[in-house]
Amino acid sequence: MKMGAERICMPSPSVETFVDAVKETALANKRWVPPPGKGSLYIRPLLMGTGAVLGFAPAPDYTFLVYCSPVGNYFKGTFASLDLTIEDELHRATPGGAGGVKSITNYAPVLKGISKAKHEGYSEVLYLDSVHKKYIEEVSCCNIFVIKGNVISTPAASGTILEGITRKSIMEIASDQGYQVEERAIAVDELEDAGEVFCTGTAVGVAPVGTITYQGKR
Template sequence: MLKNELDVTLQRAEILKEKPDQKQLGFGKYFTDHMLTMRWDKEQGWHDAEIRSYANFSLDPAAMVLHYSQEIFEGLKAYRGADDSVLLFRPMDNLNRFNDSADRMCMPRIPAEKVLQAMKGFIYLEREWIPKTEGAALYIRPAMIATEAALGVRPANEYLFFVICSPVGAYYAEGFSPTKIYVEDEYVRAVRGGVGNVKTGGNYAASIKAHTTSQRKGYTQVLWLDAVERKYIEEVGTSNIFFVINGELVTPPLGGTILPGITRDTVLQLAKDWGIPTCERRITMDEVIVAVENGSLTEAFGSGTAAVISPIGEFGYKGDTIMINNGETGPLAQRFFDGIQELQRGAAPDPHNWIVWVR
């Protein structure tokens, strides 16, 4: 058995899985041979860290996660460089955001730097699962759940942290082609003071109704409006959103109801590096419609770990179709998509030290 700085025990899987066709990966359909786990309780803190075979968990029916939804997660990717090296993109930002989520959900913080070291060892072990095809990567899902068997609304006294990995292709069936977005004005995602800025499962469960309705209408994703006035744009179901208006890059501000996206922050920083004017401000659908009509809005796109950049070709709002850039990918969306992917694969200069090498 091997150990690293977190005293992680390594137990290799006896039987390895057959790897899927890299041209037919989809998203979140296949999982690697191993997983990383560790447990927490009040007496011992974090303990029993282990890399072991991917397998089912055993949970008591009274496990508090099943009743009170103490659960958080993250999403990041491992990329294969041109020299066959393995890279992570801004992983500490993901782990720090994970701890922000833990604070809000009254869960224990993880030792982020030590967990990153353990994750690097885990990913290196699974390196043969990292796709070599363009646009594909190894998706990494850290998560934490409350495992104490008890009924009663309070913070649990026992937790399980785990990391699983999945080789993935493009998140959307359209690939990098423009998506169709339905603007939801009936259901809401988050309110100030709630958990809209936290990656917790309840946020996503609450969005499924609107998402399935939008898909039946032929749309790819949902654009959420604010919960009070139902007019201010917040975020898309799986990404933050950007508009290009009069040459300025505009995105809604963080204020407790929007997830602070790592890719969102990357876009804003790259825009500054490239001399592109940026503005974080409130923006309404009415403003978007007027800007489309007068030609000042030239493109819109989403940003997120799963799809990186998703150009938006049209919005569906109150029965009307609002076309963006004639339904075509805009030059800025293309530039961000290409630029971020080059960074993620170690093919561009990294002045912000975003890349972590697994080797």
């Protein structure tokens, strides 16, 4: 939140305020925590501009709040694999933009692509880089990993993807388990030879990918 707030000229709460707010919210709603294996209590901190302003400028006041809700699996089916489609015309982020920060600017650009994909029966959209249009970057709401042998690769954090907490945890755990973990540019063609592909995110958890469709080819 601190990094994102700085990028879009917003003051951020202190670490102590943030942690206390999350703890208090979780404890106040502990009765809503689903039974083991049935879901989780999703906690979402939010920082928004408020106050009397109409012009194009930072808001005069800001509100920090935390809310939560019991949720089931993000995608349908407890262990269902995802069917991804690769979008090569629309882009969720560009170099120098705000694709690397957790803000509304990260989600508005993907609404058109995900709406089209859902209509066509896909679970999610995998986006390519906006410069070369050949390197995979991120799914609409989560990071992506590619496994080949003992090597686990994920797109490098170069300002156009979110450096997710779950992504970081997976990289650390995989490395501790003896896997070779790489952060690098991954060409879309490499997906054909991948042994396994999966997505990660706070809401998603770890979700396996079953199929990937690119330019009409699955």
